[in-house]
């Protein structure tokens with residue numbers, strides 16, 4: 001579920017990168033404060049866990065996407081850098097309070113919360129998601145976006161998260177229908193669509209969001225079919241980014257999509273009725289999430 005955050009740090013991958021993929025490598029601005037705050041709070045971020053190429057840029061800007069429920073995932077998506085061992089830790093009921101403290105210390109107005117997938121837990125971690133949302137919303141003026149797993153398609157668990165009142169509900173489709181069984185073997189295209197449908201039906205004003213990677217072996221026709229399916233599921237906000245393999249052991253990169261092609265995808269998605277679309281080589285599901293949310297709201301109200 002973590003989405004299209006993959007690193008470019010492997011030597012082989014770096015050698016293959018096209019000229020339009022340039023990752024910021026200097027830590028400055030608020031990097032140290034973000035790094036120390038996360039460490040002091042005993043928290044994890046998807047920026048670290050999934051080795052996101054935008055980590056330095058986001059930390060420098062004073063922001064990060066927090067990853068609750070530990071740093072070990074119970075699934076093995078072939079594109080993902082998040083580790084699968086040791087076995088996940090028990091749920092820490094104090095984690096939501098530490099997330100709130102992090103948000104307060106960093107002065108965050110927009111907080112994105114994600115998690116590893118916890119198929120080992122009876123509630124899939126939905127309870128901790130809900131508690132984190134509730135506690136964050138007690139901070140004045142804070143907007144909360146969640147990027148959730150599929151909770152094995154269990155409606156009552158998705159609804160438990162929705163009932164806590166996130167402002168944006170994000171669940172990533174990740175790739176096109178044909179590639180799902182290979183790339184994301186413990187997930188399912190239809191199940192992800194169902195999760196998005198449940199969220200879209202929950203509250204008309206809720207922004208439902210999803211994300212896709214390109215470069216996994218999909219065709220443009222398959223990509224357009226996935227966008228159309230997302231729209232019919234009620235998804236209104238979208239990210240599309242380039243897949244970058246975390247290591248040579250991960251799913252291989254099938255193609256590098258140039259920026260002008262991403263712009264084409266963005267225009268196609270907007271023409272299909274998405275309110276806001278971020279598409280580009282280094283776009284990831286929570287990259288500049290506040291700006292995407294603002295764009296979606298502007299479109300909705302205007």
Ligand code: SF4
Pocket residue numbers: 001002003073074075076077080081082115116117149
């Ligand atoms: S569910 Fe898949 S994409 Fe999400 S953290 Fe686990 S392995 Fe990574």
